[in-house]
Amino acid sequence: MSTALSPSDITGLVLAGGRGSRMGGVDKGLQKHRGQALALHALMRLGLQVGEVMINANRNLGAYESFGVPVWPDALADYPGPLAGFLAGLEHCETPYLVTVPCDTPHFPLDLVERLGQALLAEDADVAMAATREPGPDGALRLQVQPVFCLMKASLMESLVKATAAGERKIDRWTAQHRCATVVFEDADAFFNANTLDELQRLA
Numbered sequence: 001m002s003t004a005l006s007p008s009d010i011t012g013l014v015l016a017g018g019r020g021s022r023m024g025g026v027d028k029g030l031q032k033h034r035g036q037a038l039a040l041h042a043l044m045r046l047g048l049q050v051g052e053v054m055i056n057a058n059r060n061l062g063a064y065e066s067f068g069v070p071v072w073p074d075a076l077a078d079y080p081g082p083l084a085g086f087l088a089g090l091e092h093c094e095t096p097y098l099v100t101v102p103c104d105t106p107h108f109p110l111d112l113v114e115r116l117g118q119a120l121l122a123e124d125a126d127v128a129m130a131a132t133r134e135p136g137p138d139g140a141l142r143l144q145v146q147p148v149f150c151l152m153k154a155s156l157m158e159s160l161v162k163a164t165a166a167g168e169r170k171i172d173r174w175t176a177q178h179r180c181a182t183v184v185f186e187d188a189d190a191f192f193n194a195n196t197l198d199e200l201q202r203l204a
């Protein structure tokens with residue numbers, strides 16, 4: 001049995017459809033890091049790991065289109081959250097698998113998709129999500145799921161259409177309806193994301 005997914009069977013989606021409210025309402029994916037838009041960093045890093053890439057954005061679509069890949073806005077109105085981005089991705093995904101990354105985490109692991117794919121196959125799962133170990137209030141490390149780093153079977157679209165139509169907005173409550181694998185990445189710093197302008201400056 002195969003132990004790895006073929007990158008050509010996977011479409012990568014950069015989630016850049018949020019409000020960016022903690023950053024003052026700016027379009028977070030277009031904020032610069034090392035002279036380049038955050039979403040472009042994510043797009044290039046993801047492009048190394050999959051066959052196709054696309055972007056989910058809701059504002060400044062022309063700016064995202066200039067990156068040279070398809071750009072899909074949410075079909076659901078009023079910024080209902082990242083699940084709306086998953087849905088936009090699944091609706092336009094022409095490969096058997098979709099993997100998502102957020103636009104604000106430019107140093108995510110280069111083996112992200114490979115490891116998620118291995119776990120999905122090994123555990124015969126429908127979804128695989130990343131997780132890190134983070135210190136809790138008592139200082140002890142605990143598992144923190146990173147649900148926006150999510151590999152899923154494209155066949156889950158119908159399930160997501162139903163869940164979002166029923167008002168579901170939480171990624172983990174939707175994924176919990178399916179067979180779900182979790183992959184722990186020891187380098188938690190690779191998942192450092194910029195929610196505020198201060199954090200954007202702290203991205204090394």
Ligand SMILES: Nc1nc2c(ncn2[C@@H]2O[C@H](COP(=O)(O)OP(=O)(O)OP(=O)(O)O)[C@@H](O)[C@H]2O)c(=O)[nH]1
Nearest residue numbers: 015016017018019020021022079080081085102103
């Ligand atoms: N398509 C879509 N993506 C979203 C939506 N809300 C958040 N996201 C994406 O989900 C990821 C994680 O969200 P956050 O870090 O909370 O980003 P955000 O919602 O823009 O920022 P805040 O408004 O400060 O919470 C980011 O990649 C966002 O672009 C939404 O309503 N639609």
Ligand SMILES: [Mg+2]
Nearest residue numbers: 018019020021
């Ligand atoms: Mg948010």
